[in-house]
Amino acid sequence: MNAPVPTSVTTALRPDLAAITAMIRPGTRILDVGCGDGALLEHLVRTKHVDGRGIELSQQNVNACVARGLSVMQGDADTDLVEYPSGAFDAVILSNTIQATERPRTVLEHLLRIGRRTAVSLPNFGYWKVRASLVWNGRMPRTRNLDYSWFDTPNIHLCTLSDFLDLTRLCGAVVTEAHALDENGETRPMKAFAISNGKMGGPNLLAPGAIFLLKKS
């Protein structure tokens, strides 16, 4: 939320958007936090006839959303989610944004409060190439999707998938669905045991990113 997601990321995340779309039930109320230019939200409105709302920080993206006929609030997930009533939405989407928030735990707690289900997609800093990059180069990793120097990255709270699962437990959430993202952005469902032991052995090492569907336990 603290910086617009670059276009390259949005393009690369197409399959991630498709996987999120598959999680959304038709005709429901959806809040897309960090909705970017509104591509996903418009897609959901058109194909799933959802009653969609967005939150977005960048002026350019907000105007793009408004021009698509979407209802979007210009604002920041870190400060604005507190204003939304509990249970106001059937599902809340946080797509490739949690790593850019100032207080990820507070944001996630609000998402779980506002939406009956919460879809979160995020990059995985436990991915083997990221680990290898740090080991071999001795420098903070730069990935295709997060191509920033450490000193000017908007992604201030990077984590591994295992770290994220720890946070979901801290927030009293359970994972009801999980998909690993591969190098090409294709998704495949994670096996239940990979999630249940909290260590995420396979995906935490092998997946560049993941999508989780959460609900309050």
Next chain:
Amino acid sequence: MSEAPEFLRPVKVHAADKGQTVTFGPEQPLKLDCGKSLSSFTIAYMTYGALNVAKSNAILVCHALTGDQFVASENPVTGTPGWWTTTVGPGKPIDTDRFFVICANVIGGCMGTTGPASIDPSTAKPYGLSFPLITIRDMVRAQAMLVEHLGISQLLAVAGGSMGGMQALQWAASYPERVRAVIPIACAARHSAQNIAFHEVGRQAIMADPDWRGGEYQLQNVSPSKGLAVARMAAHITYLSEAALQRKFGRALQNREALSFLFAPDFQIESYLHHQGQTFVDRFDANSYLYITRAMDYFDMAADHNGKLVEAFGDHPPRFCIISFTSDWLFPPAENKSIAHALNAVAANVSFVEIKTDKGHDSFLLDEPEMFGTVRGFLNALADT
């Protein structure tokens, strides 16, 4: 309603210059919030563009405190361009090639719509302070009668900045079924203590002018132009920002090389404010200023609904596009945003935009490309659905 020539007319607007007018007779009185009615009143208005066959492309533009019906065409009194030509006109964000734009002078105004300077038919004298106190809701009620008179059952949108934004909000609350969308810009759901305070300074300046004569200056053929000019000068400061004033004027001197050690205007900002005050008195009536500022002071949408703003907009509110400006300290973004949050709480379709600018409250009248983008995109998406 003819204006008797023996009384002073504070604003020299000739009948032919008012734009179009419609007069509602005693059979269609305007019932006011104060409990009184105007049993006969005139609305002066302008239209731009063409109403389509389905009558579905009408946009009502509401003017601010000192605005008028001349939103997109030359003001006949001042000879200056329309007050919102940045935004309204052919090819502009509110595109008169596509939309039928209506703009009416508000009730209480002085550009042809009935106000305190108009002649009271029951006494054949100017109303002066016998004119009933009006509210934003009364202004909107009169506009709704005009829209009905024009044969339009549902407006595509109501848009306006500042007091015009208040009217847009009030339209959403009073006539949700008669407007598809509203665009309130740089406004609030209530007038703050600070806003009331500034207005009171302006009113006291007018009433302290010996030529105000207890509001009866028209009968005595004088005009409280000094007081009105001071009111305008004080208010004008609130429409700008510290940064904008500093950039435009700084401490630059006016027509001199050094300080004069006198009270004549040394600084450019002084001379600018004097000019603002002096030109204002030629186009505005002092009593209208009292009435309209009071209407803004009384505006509090939550108070009309048990203190709950969420209840103001009913079950099926129109779409909202709320626009604010970061440097607007008269109607700060937080005030605008609180309206959006109230609407979110009732699952309304609301967009909220906070445009980064250092030009202050008057940004909505200026060249603000992001605002143009928001308004254009919102209206086109609305009209296409």
